[in-house]
Amino acid sequence: MELVIGSKRWSSWSMRPWLVLKRTGAPFHERLIRLYQADGATRAQILPHSPSGRVPALKTGGIVIAESLAICEYLAEVFPEAKLWPQDVDLRALGRSAASEMHAGFRALRLECPMDLARPVEPVPLSDEAQADIARVRALWTDLLGRSGGPFLLGDWSIADAFFTPVATRFRTYAVDPGTPELAAYMDRLLTWPDFLAWEAAGRLET
Ligand SMILES: N[C@@H](CCC(=O)N[C@@H](CS)C(=O)NCC(=O)O)C(=O)O
Incomplete structure (x- = not known):
């Protein structure tokens, strides 16, 4: 398997399946393509590996799977022992709903607070739309942690x-209040997850 990813400092979409693939424990090759290069160089370097012109892409068994969520679902099917989704059907459905909502939405939050693992912590002015996205994240996290009992969403x-x-990295970087001590503790669990720390350390070294 080869996972084609973008710069670790910025590529939030790449980080998601990378964390999931790490969780499976399966060996894989990582191909990193630098984002935001001049003169279309990034797209030119991605295209031979990912026909969508976007990363992440997983090359496996003669196929190329694009789209972060599709890659994660594939890994959940191929590595059932990794328990990437919970056994409980309702909790699994709610988890899929939350991941899909993230994948398709939160546009204002993503635009106004782009992931940048090397940016110093500093707040930015946020639009009403971004504030609404933040409120929705808080509600989602509170609901799922309450239902599952934690320590993670499901x-x-x-x-x-x-x-x-x-x-969670965006909330930290832009000094967004998670809202409650429980959500702060959840954020802390995400941001001290060993595979995340490895990704972050590499991202901070990128120029
Ligand atoms: N919906 C896609 C989004 C992928 C995406 O937008 N990737 C960005 C990097 S994070 C990209 O490939 N950009 C290409 C470029 O900047 O030329 C997914 O979930 O995988």
Whole structure:
């Protein structure tokens, strides 16, 4: 398997399946393509590996899977022993719903607070739309942690947590109040997850 990813400092979409693949324990090759290069160089370097022109992409068994959520679902099917989704059908459905909502939404939060693992912590002015996104994240986290009993959204670490790890970095970088001590503690669990720390350390070394 080869996972094609973008710069670790910025590529929140790449981080999600990378964390999930790490969780499986399976060996894989990582191909990193620098984002934001001049003169279309980034797209030119991605295209031979990912026909969508975007990262992440997983090359496996003769196929190329694009889209972060599709990659994670594939890994959940191929590595059932990694328990990337919970056993409970309702909790699993809610986890999928949360990951899909993240994948398709939160546009204002993503635009106004882009992931940048090397940026010093400093707040930025936020639009009403971004504030609404933040309120929705808080509600989602509160609901899932309450239902599952924690320590992660669905109990054990899952794909849902991979999807919200970049959000936790944004809250930290832009000094966004998580809202409650329980949510602060959840954020802290995401941001001290060993695989995240390894990704972050590499991202901070990138120029
Ligand atoms: N919906 C896609 C989004 C992928 C995406 O937007 N990737 C960005 C990097 S984070 C990209 O490939 N950008 C290409 C470029 O900047 O040329 C997914 O979930 O995988």
